[in-house]
Amino acid sequence: MAPGNVAHVTDPAAAAEPTVLVRARAGLGRLTLNRPRAINALDLGMVQRMHEALDAWEPDTDVDVVLLDGAGDRGLCAGGDVRGLAEQVTSGRADDAAVFFREEYALNARIAEYPKPFVAFADGITMGGGIGVTGHASIRVVTERSQLAMPETRIGFTPDVGGTWLLAHAPGRVGEYLGLTGAVMDASDAIYAGFADHFVPHENLDGFRDALETRADPSLAELVFLFDETPPRSKLEDARAWIDDAFAADTVPEIVERLRARPEPEAAATADLLGELSPTGLAVTLAAVRSARELPDLRAALAQEYGLVMWFATTQPDLAEGIRAQVIDKDRAPRWSPATLADLPPELAASALAFQPAIPLWS
Template sequence: MTEVAASVDSSVLVRAEGGLGRLTLNRPRAINALDLGMIRELTAALDAWESDPEVRAVLLDGEGERGFCAGGDVRTLYQQIVGGDPEATGEFFRAEYALNARIAEYPKPVIALADGITMGGGIGLAGHAQARVVTERSQLAMPETRIGFTPDVGGTWLLGRAPGRLGEYLGLTGATMGGADAVYAGFADAIVPSERLGELREALEGAVREGQDLDTALRAYSTGGRPQSSLQSARPWIDDSFSADTVAEVVERLRTRPEPEASATADTLAELSPTALAVTLAAVRRARELPSLRDALAQEYGLVMWFATTQPDLVEGIRAQLIDKDRDPHWQPATIAELEPDAAASALSYRPTTPLWDGPPV
């Protein structure tokens, strides 16, 4: 068997036990936020195990009680942008998106345990696995618009396939999903009580060792049934409002709805980057029509590089939320009413200098 070694001090713990390859994100103080080194370690392990007959499935989880993965290292992204190093920014996203596609296309089963906080880049890892497990502690979200950005890591692919207009709602607002919401929206497959995750890991290893069906082991520890989702009950006002053609019309419809949650959502949107909202609305809808995850990732790569190289809102959003932490971003433009009508079209037509994949653009 090919050995892939990693010390306990590594940001990714890599080991194989009884035919089960184990990948554990190991930056618990940062809620396992991804940096380029971690992405490369994960990729190297998957590459080594693909042709290893003794590794028959892969389990992906995170160290610590707070969460599986809080996302990408946006502080480093901020430093790259303000430092004028777009190539480093592109290198990170190309490596990350290649890993997202690798997980989705991996020839052996990948099981992800998205316990606790799982956002942004964490969705890019767990959301494309063949079996996606959440718990009662899970908090899943694509919160990129809150930093003047747009969902990526294949997030628009998942959002575009959520029921009704939940994709637009979740993408624009960055709303957090609990376990039941994540299953309903198509971001997860099963809910397992967090106290039983250790037993589940042992059961999965035993199933792999004995050549048994992994789904049987997952079902044995799942809560079963289809738990009630708050998103499902909110579908009437979400679908009505987020089917509007523009962000301005979405807000207008939300204001006319009788539900208090609709008005609160309109207030949330008014605080976020108008450019990020317009681009996200268009990106989710276009991803809904794309033929594959790789196409969605290529679209997202163009959008994130457009934001990183041409738009002030991304740097301003990171500054306000994570650097100065004043929670007072000054967006350009400042309001939805001031948005240029072609803002989203300009973003979607942008082509990075270095493409994500070889071949013609999306």
């Protein structure tokens, strides 16, 4: 999930449009997320439609490559429908949220394990749930328009959809930095951090799509090489000195202390940002990323994340409050509980990681 820009479609013609366009041609199965007014934010029906298409295409010998892209010019996917999540949490319907999370995480794993090449165009805004459907693909393409992030701490939450698995395997302490701050990555940063593989200019994406349909060689290696270009140097790479130093600290307060001690203006700005975010979300996210480093695979990370999101949804006020402040009322003045890092119970993160949902993710 992520604080997606979820719009309510009122135009009857627009409402009749399929929210996922599914078609197959010349060996290419194409999935297009089709809620452009909401930056293609995911809902349960979209996730289920993608499951159905992947199930149908797996045994289909006429489909040998799958492509995921997004309608509209703003981005692939802004995340999940967090307005709906807030409503479910505040009305005591966390079980409904659990249904969505189980379906979504199963899709994330399905994409990672799909037996046919899965190409994802993370063009434009690709955040939260958008990372879940692109970050585990076998061929992950970014452009000069790409904006990738796991911004869950901005709404008092924690990265999910396999995001902690990706963050855990980023270079150095970049994963802790991205997970705690929700910082936005451009194409260069996304490739450096391990969230993407190839840089293709936006103007060449149509040509890439056409080539996927008309190629004679079932191997994609040569085709990808033809379109792949070298991106500029990553700003994250240049910031590794202060990121690694500060985000190697054992706790969030110690991270903030190290940031304050650094000479870089970016480090001080990061310390200021962390002071505005949910103390609970920060502490749990730090523990989750570090725990994910010790897990054997993506499925184990998704199971850990599922326990954490249900812990937030059923026991913590910060999730609904963060969505209210950032997405619904947009007053940008969340009232976190507890309000400061100093007020956090010392075993909070450990208790969150130990939480067992009523229905397990994998059963």
